[in-house]
Amino acid sequence: xxxxxPWYQSKTVWGALIAIAAPLLGRAGLxxxxxxxxxxxxxLTALAGTVGGLLALYGRLTATKGVGG
Numbered sequence: 442x443x444x445x446x447p448w449y450q451s452k453t454v455w456g457a458l459i460a461i462a463a464p465l466l467g468r469a470g471l472x473x474x475x476x477x478x479x480x481x482x483x484x485l486t487a488l489a490g491t492v493g494g495l496l497a498l499y500g501r502l503t504a505t506k507g508v509g510g
Contacts (some may be wrong), residue, residue, distance in 0.1 A: 449489035455482040 448454050459481050463473045473481070 446495060447489075448488060449493065452482050452486050455485045455489075459485075 456478065459478045463478060466473060491509070
């Protein structure tokens with residue numbers, strides 16, 4: 442695993458967060474099965490990637506200095 446990605450684009454991270462939150466939600470009366478947890482993780486991963494891309498684009502468009510090496 443040489444390629445790195447931000448934590449918010451990881452399905453594993455989102456799945457773990459949802460797995461942690463599921464019992465708490467269950468105590469509040471909202472039951473999440475495995476399929477629902479997987480769907481939520483998939484949606485959050487896609488959302489996080491979209492938000493990350495939009496923030497990167499915004500940052501580049503509003504930057505006052507160029508990028509250089």
